[in-house]
Amino acid sequence: MAANLPVLYSFRRCPYAIRARLALIYAGINVELREVQLQNKPAELLELSPKATVPVLQLPDEVLTESLDIMKWALRQHDPEDWLRGDVQKAQDLIARNDGEFKYYLDRYKYPEREPDHPQTYFREQAELFLNALEGCLSVQEYLCAEYFTLADAAILPFIRQFAAVDAEWFIHSKFEQVRNWLDRSLQSSLFTKGLQKYPVWHTGEVGRELLEL
Ligand SMILES: N[C@@H](CCC(=O)N[C@@H](CS)C(=O)NCC(=O)O)C(=O)O
Structure with missing residues (x-):
């Protein structure tokens, strides 16, 4: 009940x-x-x-x-x-960066009208620094901190999903191929x-x- x-x-x-x-x-x-x-x-x-x-x-x-x-x-x-397997320190660092710097720029990329001092592309470029790091991780293994899905993937994916949706056309053609594949295959899972x-x-x-x- x-x-x-x-x-x-x-x-x-x-x-x-x-x-x-x-x-x-x-x-x-x-x-x-x-x-x-x-x-x-x-x-x-x-x-x-x-x-x-x-x-x-x-x-x-x-x-x-x-x-x-x-x-x-x-x-x-x-x-x-065993979502807690993998590189625990790296997971912690990535999640902290996601929740801190990346989230800050993501919010401004989503609502650029609230920040008239910068064009929307400025916030996207700042957010891309984190995506560069993720792309690096995903170029050497299937998931962020290991060859399998762990806590870091579950914690970070919902934010990248949001980033991708702000300008889906741009994201599809962006250089972030590994991030795109990671996002797509995760979103297709029954868990998501x-x-x-x-x-x-x-x-x-x-x-x-x-x-x-x-
Ligand atoms: N550090 C918190 C952040 C949670 C958070 O900021 N959630 C947003 C929604 S995405 C919220 O509830 N904002 C309050 C509001 O919009 O009134 C956590 O990790 O749970």
Whole structure:
């Protein structure tokens, strides 16, 4: 019953929420998914997390308000394909760079009208520095930190998906061939198909959908 499950406050398109959902699905952890609207967050979420970002995972004895904490918690419960293998330091560095510098430029590339001092291409070029690093990793192995999919891939892919969608035509013709292949084959996996499913918006008093039933 969804009513007895941990509760995940989520927003379908949010890359942080996507990475959390991927880890939960991969680990086989069912949760009650409450899809929120960022413009109209439910009081229950604001009460749990004053910073009011998604994702938030409400467990019986703790509340996790950072996507990476949710991922790591999920993997501590069950990690069937050993996502924590591979070059752990490199994974940590790539994720930090993704969440820091890359996310900063991605947001400005997406909404260039908010930054009239620079053309959109400026932000894309800055973001491309991170893609150069990813292209380098993917030129020597199948996935970012190993020959197999690991935590770093799940944590970073949702952001690159967003970057690629800003100007899909440009991305398709860009020099980032390895990144494109990596993104395409990952998006085709059943994990991503499940992780990107649409959910109805949750309202107070309702029971949300079960993540693993979607
Ligand atoms: N560091 C947080 C960042 C989460 C975050 O910023 N999520 C965005 C949506 S993509 C959000 O909730 N923003 C609040 C808002 O737009 O009101 C995490 O990793 O979970």
